[in-house]
Structures are given as structure tokens and as C-alpha cells.
Amino acid sequence: MSVVESVLGHQLFEQFDAFLFDADGVLWLGGKPINGAIDYLRYLVDKGKKVFIITNNSTKTIADYAAKCKKLGFDMIQPEQIISPAKVVAHLLSMHKSDLPVYLVGSAGLQRELMQEGIESFGVGPDPVQNYTNSDFIHEIDVSRPVRAVVVSYDVHINYVKIMKAINYIEQPGVKFIATNEDATFPGPNPKVRIPGAGTNVMAVQYPAGKEPVVIGKPARPIFDYICEKFGVVPERTIMIGDRCDTDIKFGRDHGMFTMLVGTGINSMDDVKQFERQNRPDLIPHYFTHSLKHLLDTM
Amino acid sequence: MSVVESVLGHQLFEQFDAFLFDADGVLWLGGKPINGAIDYLRYLVDKGKKVFIITNNSTKTIADYAAKCKKLGFDMIQPEQIISPAKVVAHLLSMHKSDLPVYLVGSAGLQRELMQEGIESFGVGPDPVQNYTNSDFIHEIDVSRPVRAVVVSYDVHINYVKIMKAINYIEQPGVKFIATNEDATFPGPNPKVRIPGAGTNVMAVQYPAGKEPVVIGKPARPIFDYICEKFGVVPERTIMIGDRCDTDIKFGRDHGMFTMLVGTGINSMDDVKQFERQNRPDLIPHYFTHSLKHLLDTM
Numbered sequence: 001m002s003v004v005e006s007v008l009g010h011q012l013f014e015q016f017d018a019f020l021f022d023a024d025g026v027l028w029l030g031g032k033p034i035n036g037a038i039d040y041l042r043y044l045v046d047k048g049k050k051v052f053i054i055t056n057n058s059t060k061t062i063a064d065y066a067a068k069c070k071k072l073g074f075d076m077i078q079p080e081q082i083i084s085p086a087k088v089v090a091h092l093l094s095m096h097k098s099d100l101p102v103y104l105v106g107s108a109g110l111q112r113e114l115m116q117e118g119i120e121s122f123g124v125g126p127d128p129v130q131n132y133t134n135s136d137f138i139h140e141i142d143v144s145r146p147v148r149a150v151v152v153s154y155d156v157h158i159n160y161v162k163i164m165k166a167i168n169y170i171e172q173p174g175v176k177f178i179a180t181n182e183d184a185t186f187p188g189p190n191p192k193v194r195i196p197g198a199g200t201n202v203m204a205v206q207y208p209a210g211k212e213p214v215v216i217g218k219p220a221r222p223i224f225d226y227i228c229e230k231f232g233v234v235p236e237r238t239i240m241i242g243d244r245c246d247t248d249i250k251f252g253r254d255h256g257m258f259t260m261l262v263g264t265g266i267n268s269m270d271d272v273k274q275f276e277r278q279n280r281p282d283l284i285p286h287y288f289t290h291s292l293k294h295l296l297d298t299m
Numbered sequence: 300m301s302v303v304e305s306v307l308g309h310q311l312f313e314q315f316d317a318f319l320f321d322a323d324g325v326l327w328l329g330g331k332p333i334n335g336a337i338d339y340l341r342y343l344v345d346k347g348k349k350v351f352i353i354t355n356n357s358t359k360t361i362a363d364y365a366a367k368c369k370k371l372g373f374d375m376i377q378p379e380q381i382i383s384p385a386k387v388v389a390h391l392l393s394m395h396k397s398d399l400p401v402y403l404v405g406s407a408g409l410q411r412e413l414m415q416e417g418i419e420s421f422g423v424g425p426d427p428v429q430n431y432t433n434s435d436f437i438h439e440i441d442v443s444r445p446v447r448a449v450v451v452s453y454d455v456h457i458n459y460v461k462i463m464k465a466i467n468y469i470e471q472p473g474v475k476f477i478a479t480n481e482d483a484t485f486p487g488p489n490p491k492v493r494i495p496g497a498g499t500n501v502m503a504v505q506y507p508a509g510k511e512p513v514v515i516g517k518p519a520r521p522i523f524d525y526i527c528e529k530f531g532v533v534p535e536r537t538i539m540i541g542d543r544c545d546t547d548i549k550f551g552r553d554h555g556m557f558t559m560l561v562g563t564g565i566n567s568m569d570d571v572k573q574f575e576r577q578n579r580p581d582l583i584p585h586y587f588t589h590s591l592k593h594l595l596d597t598m
Contacts, residue, residue: 059435107435126429129455136358136406136455139487139494156428156435159458160495167484167493184507185466188438194466195438196459196507204503208483208495 002273007260007287009040009295016258018050018238020227022218025243025265026292027053028072030189034264036293038073043296045076050231053077054240056181056217056247058086058153058198059107061116085180085217086110088226089151090117092178092216098148103169105162105201106153106180114151121151127161143168149176152205152213154186154198167209177209181217183247187266219251241292243267245275245283253282261285262292301572306559306586308339308594315557317349317537319526321517324542324564325591326352327371329488333563335592337372342595344375349530352376353539355480355516355546357385357452357497358406360415384479384516385409387525388450389416391477391515397447402468404461404500405452409479413450420450426460442467448475451504451512453485453497466508476508480516482546486565518550540591542566544574544582552581560584561591 012019021027027037044051055065066079086109093102094117102121104111111124122145132138141164150169155162170177183197206212216222227233235256242248243265252259261267275283289295311318320326326336343350354364365378385408392401393416400419403410410423421444431437440463449468454461469476482496505511515521526532534555541547542564551558560566574582588594 133455140489140492156459160455163495163499171493190439193439194470194507196462200462200503200507203506204499207502208493208499210483
């Protein structure tokens with residue numbers, strides 16, 4: 001018998017002012033909205049609740065995300081209700097005035113998000129090893145262009161050159177080392193295929209660098225601080241609703257919020273029971289629901 | 300005052316039957332022999348001691364290494380006295396008969412070493428991400444060719460495609476996951492440049508795979524077992540001589556051998572004193588010498 005409570009929609013509605021939703025596996029799967037998600041979010045927004053989408057995916061800009069929301073039917077969500085590590089990295093860097101660019105191991109979307117806060121970056125796209133060596137080794141790498149920070153995120157073009165540039169920049173005095181998030185893998189259209197996530201790149205840089213980055217995304221603190229400061233969210237009156245225990249539930253638990261696992265994505269109650277046996281209270285949600293549709297039906 | 304003893308050449312000579320040497324920083328630096336190293340090794344061999352070179356560098360074949368030894372003046376060293384993880388991986392795989400190849404994240408030298416034990420492999424060389432996707436994501440990867448193992452080592456061509464292939468192979472039943480070594484960086488001609496080592500690739504695969512490899516090289520056990528079985532080395536009568544505490548000294552300490560740090564490479568006695576303050580007895584050598592020349596002079 002698990003300690004996790006099933007919960008009805010009206011109980012949540014009364015208990016909380018702010019509802020934070022993970023996206024993939026909660027609101028949509030790939031390109032399709034999950035049954036009930038659109039209507040549940042519309043209900044909460046119409047009744048004056050604070051509603052946010054908190055994603056770790058930093059390959060898109062917030063504008064790209066807002067367009068996706070609109071296209072899928074989540075037209076009640078405004079761009080400022082969507083928060084990603086890309087947004088928070090850009091915000092944090094913009095608070096420290098500097099003309100120096102960022103060396104970015106990341107996507108063009110992350111680069112555009114940084115640019116919207118006036119932060120220049122370089123490094124996006126392929127950087128073929130063949131341009132640097134024909135042998136097994138690169139003994140020198142050009143890190144003469146000054147940078148303010150190294151930002152590591154998801155980057156399909158990760159390779160030896162980028163890792164080597166990143167670690168040699170991180171060695172320079174005053175250069176910050178920032179990671180958008182540490183997700184090991186992410187879900188794709190074929191559930192049997194493992195797809196390396198941003199955390200793969202983060203580990204590939206932090207291990208030879210011998211230094212740990214400031215991590216922004218769930219479950220780390222910076223994205224939580226951002227929400228609190230920007231939107232006056234009160235943790236005790238806030239619930240984080242997600243499909244992954246190691247990011248979403250841990251994020252809520254670590255920062256004093258309530259948490260709910262929804263059974264339409266990665267983790268199930270079987271996983272939760274295993275975390276209970278492993279004595280991992282940080283991974284155990286306060287509540288469980290099979291779907292957002294069930295919550296709506298029990299308002 | 301450190302617990303580490305300085306030692307004279309004749310003391311070591313009387314106490315030990317077998318002398319294991321790391322190569323870079325102990326016998327040579329880059330392409331040049333370190334003063335006294337050739338003469339000291341020749342003395343030991345001439346007097347009937349067992350002498351081995353134990354390297355973690357698996358980018359060369361043993362034959363390549365033997366040629367390098369001969370060229371630098373270490374002509375008293377025969378190929379069978381040189382042991383690398385490449386050699387031990389090949390040996391371990393050859394003990395389990397299989398017609399299946401290995402998926403290799405490694406160099407052409409490692410591939411040749413495996414081939415000498417009759418083990419086929421594929422994956423060496425560039426595998427450009429552009430052949431798989433024009434977008435930020437690869438959602439499918441071809442791992443239909445059956446393999447017996449994934450071997451991860453130093454590979455300047457490491458990239459997203461190779462990481463993704465490796466983790467999806469590792470998911471398949473019965474596929475072994477082997478790492479030659481976990482060195483984070485290695486020394487190059489410019490001491491200010493950090494060069495990512497094989498461990499970078501190992502971390503980049505093990506993190507999204509969610510599984511740890513069998514590690515072969517120093518300080519792990521398999522390379523020690525190999526020496527004991529193959530050469531009848533007795534740990535209590537053996538000394539490991541190296542310039543790195545986290546590989547060489549830990550290797551000796553973890554497996555019951557005596558250890559000596561030599562001050563011509565990476566770590567100094569200042570580092571050792573820090574390890575003493577950190578209470579890391581596994582990183583503290585039994586003996587210290589400034590150079591092999593000093594040992595020779597005190598025979």
C-alpha cells in the first residue's frame with residue numbers, strides 16, 4: 001500500500017493557487033495533445049488560477065513554444081506562462097552586464113532565446129574534428145576569443161572539438177559554467193530507442209573539466225527561484241504536475257511545493273513503489289492521477 | 300611531515316621481484332626519454348628482475364608501443380612486457396568464443412589490437428551526424444547489426460551518433476559494456492591545454508545508458524588480474540611506479556602492491572600532502588623519489 005493519495009479535481013482546485021505543468025507526457029505526447037489536458041488548463045485559467053508550463057527542453061525559444069501551444073489548442077497559455085531553462089539562463093546572464101559572448105554547446109533555438117536578452121553566443125552547429133587534426137589527437141585548441149560563460153545544453157552536434165573548447169574555456173578565470181539541465185535521455189516517437197539528452201553533453205564536459213556547472217532546469221533551484229520572484233508563486237500553495245519523478249516530482253519536493261504524478265508519460269505507480277522501497281522520499285509524489293481528464297471529470 | 304618515505308635504489312632492489320612502470324611522465328615525456336630511465340630499466344632487466352610497462356593508453360597497438368620503446372632507447376623491453384587495456388580487452392573477449400563483432404568507440408590502433416586476437420570491430424573513424432538528421436534530433440538509429448560488446452575508449456571522433464549507437468547497443472540483451480579506462484584528461488605538449496581523455500567518452504555513454512561499464516585499465520582490477528595470471532606476479536613483492544596518484548598509486552594500493560610516486564610527471568609531494576589531509580590513503584604512495592636517475596645513483 002503506497003503513501004501516495006489519489007485525488008479529485010475539486011480537492012486540488014481548493015488547495016492550490018498555482019499549477020505548474022510539465023509538457024511532454026502531461027499536456028502532449030509528441031505532436032498530439034493528451035485527452036483532457038486542453039480543457040483542464042482552460043478551466044483553471046478561466047477560474048483565475050496561475051498556470052505555468054515548466055519544461056526542461058531548451059532547443060526551442062519561448063516564442064516557438066507558444067506557437068506550438070497555440071497550434072495544439074492550448075491557446076489559453078500566453079508566452080510569459082512558459083518557462084524553460086533557456087529563458088532563465090538568458091535572464092540570469094542579462095542581470096550581469098557584459099559585452100562578452102557565450103560559448104554555447106546547444107541548439108539554434110537556445111541561441112535565439114539568449115539573443116532576445118541581448119546575449120551573443122557562438123559555437124552552434126557542426127564543428128568538424130577534421131578541421132583540427134588528421135591524427136588521433138588534438139593538442140591545441142583556439143580559445144582566444146574571450147567569453148563570459150560556457151553554456152551546455154542539448155546539442156546534436158556535440159563532438160570532441162566542442163568538449164575540448166568548452167573545458168579549456170571553463171579553465172579561464174571568471175568564465176561561468178552553466179548547464180540548462182541534466183536529463184539523461186528524452187522521449188522520442190519510438191519508445192524502444194534511447195535518445196541522449198542534454199545531460200549527456202553536460203557530463204561529457206564536466207568530467208574532463210573537473211568542475212560542476214550551475215544547473216538551471218528541473219530539479220535544480222534556479223528555475224524555481226525565477227518563478228517565485230517573477231510571479232510571486234508561494235510554494236505551499238503550488239502544485240507541480242509531471243510525468244517524471246527524477247525531474248518533476250523531485251523539483252517540487254526539493255523546493256517545498258506539492259507534487260502530483262500523472263500516469264500518461266514516463267513513470268507509473270510501479271516506479272513510485274520502487275522509490276518507496278529504495279527510501280527516496282524526494283522522488284515520491286504527494287498525489288497521483290491517471291490523467292488530467294480524470295481531474296476535470298471530478299471537479 | 301608526510302608518512303611517505305624517500306627511498307634508495309638498493310632498498311627497492313632488495314625488496315621487490317617485479318617492477319611495474321607507467322610510461323608517460325615516468326619513462327618518457329612526449330617523445331623524449333626521461334634522464335636515467337633507460338639505464339635504470341636496463342639495470343633491473345640485466346639483474347633478472349621482472350619489468351613491465353603498464354599504460355592506460357589504448358590508441359596504439361602493443362607492436363606500436365614496442366616500436367616506440369625501441370626508438371627511444373628502451374630496447375631491453377620486449378612486446379610481451381608492455382600491457383595496455385587494449386591488450387587485456389582483446390584477451391578477455393577472446394576467451395569467450397563468438398563470431399559477433401564489437402561496436403567500438405575507439406581508435407584504429409585499438410581496432411588493430413583486437414583484430415590480432417581475432418576480434419572484429421566496427422565504428423572506428425568519423426560517423427557524421429549530418430548523415431542522420433538535418434534537424435536538432437535523431438529519433439532512430441540503426442543498431443540492427445548484432446554485436447557481442449560495446450567497447451568505449453579514447454576516440455577523437457566521438458559524437459552524438461556514436462553515443463546514441465552505443466547506448467542502444469548496450470540496451471540489447473547479452474551485449475557487454477566495456478571501457479578501456481576512465482582517465483579524464485591526458486598530458487599533451489602544451490601543459491596549459493586540457494585534452495579530454497577516454498573517460499570523457501565513457502561518461503558520455505554511461506550517463507544516458509544508465510549502466511556502468513566493466514573498466515579494464517588502471518586503477519581497475521582486470522589489468523591487475525591479467526598481470527598476475529600471465530606472469531605470476533606476487534603483489535607483496537611488486538612495486539608500481541607512476542606519476543599519477545589517481546591511476547598509478549591507486550592501482551597499486553587497491554590491489555595489494557607497493558607503490559612509488561616519481562616526481563617527473565603529473566603529481567608532486569604537495570599533491571600527496573593534500574591527499575593526506577583529505578584522508579585518501581588509496582592515493583598516497585609508500586615511497587617517493589625525485590627521479591629514476593636518483594634510484595640508479597643510489598644502487
